[in-house]
Amino acid sequence: MHERLPGFRDFYPEDCAKRNFLFRVWSDAARCHGFHEYDIPTLEPLNLFTEKSGPEIVSQLFNFTDKGGREVALRPELTPSLARMVGAKVASLPKPLKWFNIAENFRYEKPQEGRLRSHYQLNCDIFGEPGPGADAELIATAIASIRSFGPTEKDFVVRLSDRTLWMLFLASLGHEGEAALGVLGVIDKLERLPREQALERLTPYFGDAREDFFAQVETILSLRDAPSLATFFLGHAPNADLRAKIEGRLAEWTTLLENLRAMGLGPFIRVDLGIVRGLAYYTGFVFEIFKLDADGTLSGRALAGGGRYDHLIGKLGFPETPAVGFGMGDVTMTQFLEERGCLPKMIEKPDVFVVLGGGEARTLGLAAVGALRSAGIRTEYPLREVGFGKQFRLAGQSGARLALIVGENEAARHQIRVKDLTSGGEVGIFASHAVEAIRAFLDEGIPPTDSPS
Amino acid sequence: MHERLPGFRDFYPEDCAKRNFLFRVWSDAARCHGFHEYDIPTLEPLNLFTEKSGPEIVSQLFNFTDKGGREVALRPELTPSLARMVGAKVASLPKPLKWFNIAENFRYEKPQEGRLRSHYQLNCDIFGEPGPGADAELIATAIASIRSFGPTEKDFVVRLSDRTLWMLFLASLGHEGEAALGVLGVIDKLERLPREQALERLTPYFGDAREDFFAQVETILSLRDAPSLATFFLGHAPNADLRAKIEGRLAEWTTLLENLRAMGLGPFIRVDLGIVRGLAYYTGFVFEIFKLDADGTLSGRALAGGGRYDHLIGKLGFPETPAVGFGMGDVTMTQFLEERGCLPKMIEKPDVFVVLGGGEARTLGLAAVGALRSAGIRTEYPLREVGFGKQFRLAGQSGARLALIVGENEAARHQIRVKDLTSGGEVGIFASHAVEAIRAFLDEGIPPTDSPS
Numbered sequence: 001m002h003e004r005l006p007g008f009r010d011f012y013p014e015d016c017a018k019r020n021f022l023f024r025v026w027s028d029a030a031r032c033h034g035f036h037e038y039d040i041p042t043l044e045p046l047n048l049f050t051e052k053s054g055p056e057i058v059s060q061l062f063n064f065t066d067k068g069g070r071e072v073a074l075r076p077e078l079t080p081s082l083a084r085m086v087g088a089k090v091a092s093l094p095k096p097l098k099w100f101n102i103a104e105n106f107r108y109e110k111p112q113e114g115r116l117r118s119h120y121q122l123n124c125d126i127f128g129e130p131g132p133g134a135d136a137e138l139i140a141t142a143i144a145s146i147r148s149f150g151p152t153e154k155d156f157v158v159r160l161s162d163r164t165l166w167m168l169f170l171a172s173l174g175h176e177g178e179a180a181l182g183v184l185g186v187i188d189k190l191e192r193l194p195r196e197q198a199l200e201r202l203t204p205y206f207g208d209a210r211e212d213f214f215a216q217v218e219t220i221l222s223l224r225d226a227p228s229l230a231t232f233f234l235g236h237a238p239n240a241d242l243r244a245k246i247e248g249r250l251a252e253w254t255t256l257l258e259n260l261r262a263m264g265l266g267p268f269i270r271v272d273l274g275i276v277r278g279l280a281y282y283t284g285f286v287f288e289i290f291k292l293d294a295d296g297t298l299s300g301r302a303l304a305g306g307g308r309y310d311h312l313i314g315k316l317g318f319p320e321t322p323a324v325g326f327g328m329g330d331v332t333m334t335q336f337l338e339e340r341g342c343l344p345k346m347i348e349k350p351d352v353f354v355v356l357g358g359g360e361a362r363t364l365g366l367a368a369v370g371a372l373r374s375a376g377i378r379t380e381y382p383l384r385e386v387g388f389g390k391q392f393r394l395a396g397q398s399g400a401r402l403a404l405i406v407g408e409n410e411a412a413r414h415q416i417r418v419k420d421l422t423s424g425g426e427v428g429i430f431a432s433h434a435v436e437a438i439r440a441f442l443d444e445g446i447p448p449t450d451s452p453s
Numbered sequence: 454m455h456e457r458l459p460g461f462r463d464f465y466p467e468d469c470a471k472r473n474f475l476f477r478v479w480s481d482a483a484r485c486h487g488f489h490e491y492d493i494p495t496l497e498p499l500n501l502f503t504e505k506s507g508p509e510i511v512s513q514l515f516n517f518t519d520k521g522g523r524e525v526a527l528r529p530e531l532t533p534s535l536a537r538m539v540g541a542k543v544a545s546l547p548k549p550l551k552w553f554n555i556a557e558n559f560r561y562e563k564p565q566e567g568r569l570r571s572h573y574q575l576n577c578d579i580f581g582e583p584g585p586g587a588d589a590e591l592i593a594t595a596i597a598s599i600r601s602f603g604p605t606e607k608d609f610v611v612r613l614s615d616r617t618l619w620m621l622f623l624a625s626l627g628h629e630g631e632a633a634l635g636v637l638g639v640i641d642k643l644e645r646l647p648r649e650q651a652l653e654r655l656t657p658y659f660g661d662a663r664e665d666f667f668a669q670v671e672t673i674l675s676l677r678d679a680p681s682l683a684t685f686f687l688g689h690a691p692n693a694d695l696r697a698k699i700e701g702r703l704a705e706w707t708t709l710l711e712n713l714r715a716m717g718l719g720p721f722i723r724v725d726l727g728i729v730r731g732l733a734y735y736t737g738f739v740f741e742i743f744k745l746d747a748d749g750t751l752s753g754r755a756l757a758g759g760g761r762y763d764h765l766i767g768k769l770g771f772p773e774t775p776a777v778g779f780g781m782g783d784v785t786m787t788q789f790l791e792e793r794g795c796l797p798k799m800i801e802k803p804d805v806f807v808v809l810g811g812g813e814a815r816t817l818g819l820a821a822v823g824a825l826r827s828a829g830i831r832t833e834y835p836l837r838e839v840g841f842g843k844q845f846r847l848a849g850q851s852g853a854r855l856a857l858i859v860g861e862n863e864a865a866r867h868q869i870r871v872k873d874l875t876s877g878g879e880v881g882i883f884a885s886h887a888v889e890a891i892r893a894f895l896d897e898g899i900p901p902t903d904s905p906s
Contacts, residue, residue, distance in 0.1 A: 002498070002500075002501050002533075002537045002769065002770065003498070004493075004494050004497065004498075004534075004537070005494065005496055005497065005498060005519075005523065005525060006521075008494035008495075008496060008497075009494065010491075010492075010493055010494065010534075010537075010538050011491055011492035011493070012491055012538065012542070013489035013490060013491050013552065016489075016490045016491050016492050017489075017490065019492070020490065028829065031801065031831055032826040032829060032830065032831050032832065033826060033832075034803055034831065034832065034833040036466035036469075036470075036801055037466060037469045037470065037473065038463075038464055038465060038466050038469050039463075039464035039469050039472070040463055040464070041457050041458065041461035041462065041463065041571065042461075042495065042527075042557060042559075042571065043458055043461060043515065043527070043559070043571070044457065044458065044461075045455065045456070045457075045458060047455075048455055059520075062496065062517075062519060062520075064515075064517030064518075065517075066458075066515060066561065067512075067515075067561050068459075068561075070458065072458060074495075074496070074527075080455075081457075081463075084455045084457070084463075085463050085465065089465070094850065096836055099466065104495060106495075106496070108519065108520045108521075118494065118495065118496070126836075129836045129837065131836065131837045133835075133836035133837045134836050136836075137836055140823070140826075144826065144827075258816070259819060262815070262816040262817075262818075262819035262820050262823070263819050263820065263822060263823035264820060264823040264824070264827075265823065316455065317455065348484065348489055350487055362715070363711070363715040364715075365715075366712060366715035366716050367715055367716065367717060369716060370593070370715070370716035370717040370718065371717070373485040373486060373593075373597065374597075374717075376481065376485060377485065378484055378485050378487065379485065379486075379487065380487040382586075383549055383579075383582045383584065383586035383587050383589075383590055384582065384584045384586045397547065
């Protein structure tokens with residue numbers, strides 16, 4: 001028997017309808033926030049990904065040599081392809097660009113809970129705006145992409161952090177460039193590392209001062225609002241130059257938080273410098289979204305993550321372009337929404353089921369089928385001649401709102417009998433007016449009748 | 454500079470909107486006809502395709518060995534994966550199944566006009582119904598998938614043929630099984646073969662009788678209705694057994710054509726036994742859809758093709774299941790629709806552009822932005838503080854229907870000024886009622902005013 005590959009999914013209609021519902025709500029949220037949809041190729045040159053992420057990425061890719069001798073890979077993410085598209089036209093397009101996409105990404109990794117070899121991801125990115133207004137807009141869109149399904153601030157939280165502030169603080173301790181990124185790499189793992197191991201990894205950077213640094217980090221991770229950030233970081237600025245830079249950055253924090261609060265999103269935001277994002281290319285505000293358990297504790301894998309990456313497009317050989325973006329995956333999101341009762345069971349039903357007699361009645365009935373479908377009404381009928389009893393059972397099973405009955409008696413009078421399968425009400429209509437009548441009955445129903453009219 | 458692979462496409466927002474419009478109209482047509490959407494993996498085991506199409510197919514595939522040593526391929530088509538899904542559940546699902554999908558397929562072939570290495574295809578299939586009612590339903594869906602964009606019977610035609618009738622006729626000449634399929638293979642190519650070459654290819658089957666056979670084929674290709682089919686094929690039935698079989702088949706032709714005519718689709722159908730479809734697995738009625746030039750002649754590549762394939766699912770190792778299906782590609786369809794002026798230029802515009810003052814005004818305006826978006830209204834605003842003059846220009850360029858103006862004067866009175874960018878009319882509203890008011894203005898517009906209210 002044929003099996004699909006491990007980590008890939010078949011979508012039977014019910015699963016496909018659920019996935020499409022997810023995509024539709026995501027698209028609507030992105031469009032309401034002024035984002036435009038784009039798309040990129042599924043297959044790309046391999047070096048597009050290695051140039052961004054280094055040769056290590058290859059071990060996680062579905063990559064191969066194509067029949068023309070090209071080294072190619074199934075996309076593991078959209079950003080490099082997006083950089084190509086934006087880079088090629090950034091000079092001519094009005095900015096800011098606000099673009100979104102929902103597409104399949106592929107990673108060759110061990111399939112596990114919440115991680116498959118193929119998954120879909122919503123990506124939203126804003127290009128051309130360096131100020132915190134773009135960060136606020138992006139975070140607002142990420143929140144809407146979850147909130148539109150029903151979850152509230154009791155269900156999830158945006159952990160908002162800032163690599164710029166971290167880099168300024170590390171600079172004040174004498175660490176810049178690669179060393180600073182190395183320290184951030186340790187902080188990124190703190191939640192999963194025992195204290196002793198964390199201290200060990202900090203030794204190359206801080207030597208005997210590692211315990212002091214660790215204590216400062218613990219304080220930083222406990223800061224929960226802008227005034228606390230100001231008190232701590234201004235209190236640790238060793239000179240006027242760094243102090244001015246920190247003050248400038250704190251002003252951007254204020255703008256970001258004020259924008260989010262003004263849009264009514266304050267309750268979804270938690271200042272939390274524990275988030276630094278693993279990838280080296282992030283340059284400013286970064287965030288991850290986590291679900292909250294009933295007692296308010298963070299739970300599970302991140303539902304979404306993103307941040308500012310102002311240098312990536314330039315690094316890939318295109319004009320330097322300020323950028324912020326986030327990604328949100330379908331697997332973790334579906335689990336979360338189902339857990340919170342926010343993904344309804346999606347079953348697509350016809351509007352109308354047409355019950356057909358033979359001969360002239362079938363001809364008249366099929367004419368109605370054609371007319372109803374041309375008018376956009378979802379219409380089903382039996383593909384072969386079967387008895388009325390069976391047809392009524394099929395009509396009921398189909399979940400249709402209305403049954404249209406075209407028997408010999410009706411056909412002789414060019415009539416159609418319409419039955420409301422919810423109320424049981426029935427009326428007769430002229431076949432020539434079927435579309436208008438059915439539209440009205442679908443809107444308003446047919447009142448119950450004691451005996452068929 | 455990074456380039457995409459040959460035969461693949463980037464979709465900038467305007468192209469993506471056009472593609473999405475195509476997909477949306479296709480989906481609506483399929484759903485109106487009672488089809489349910491499903492989806493399959495992009496990557497599948499290689500043998501799924503070679504078992505259906507033979508090892509020759511490999512030369513046209515993007516295939517490779519994955520990191521787990523599996524032979525895999527990007528799907529060149531959906532049917533084998535679909536057979537797996539249907540085969541696995543056909544016993545438990547209510548029949549007929551009517552399923553559709555719109556997905557990307559991949560072929561490693563020389564990119565040329567109308568044929569790329571990646572293209573999207575609408576696939577509709579019906580399983581579990583062996584009678585011609587299913588063929589009629591499928592063809593009706595294919596017609597609607599084009600007609601819904603605007604083209605009429607003057608623009609395209611369904612060339613309807615029948616491999617069963619061909620096989621019965623060839624049986625009457627002593628050719629069955631592989632030999633009959635060989636002859637069909639020659640007939641499939643007749644439109645592109647010079648007469649001499651066609652005769653040469655027929656020699657192995659008919660020897661000196663090839664000219665006679667060729668003359669009969671020419672007659673068959675000129676038959677244009679069911680009575681002509683009956684006259685010819687019954688007139689060439691050499692014995693009672695074949696005559697009975699041909700009579701049975703002609704009755705199915707009558708049912709098929711009556712179903713289509715009853716649904717109002719007669720003008721789209723051309724009986725045309727020149728279509729036999731290249732693939733060996735088709736078993737009954739087959740069809741291809743072609744565009745018509747202004748003078749009614751067939752033109753270009755087929756827009757769609759399909760037919761009955763009752764044995765394929767069984768051949769792939771699943772329970773024998775009657776099946777009909779068609780495919781319709783996005784590249785040829787887009788060209789056709791653009792040629793006929795049926796693909797509008799799609800530009801997505803915001804409903805509302807919010808013009809913001811600074812300070813309190815920005816806070817009040819952003820609150821309106823948040824509220825409008827939560828209500829599903831597409832809302833844009835400048836991501837940074839810029840002057841009113843520039844904001845009004847941006848509002849105009851955005852194509853928004855309404856501008857909301859929140860300056861200091863308005864903010865002090867908790868008001869918002871709303872301007873209809875089409876009529877020029879303006880009114881003031883209370884910020885607390887913005888959503889209801891904006892909904893009404895989007896529906897009804899604001900009458901022009903001589904001076905701002």
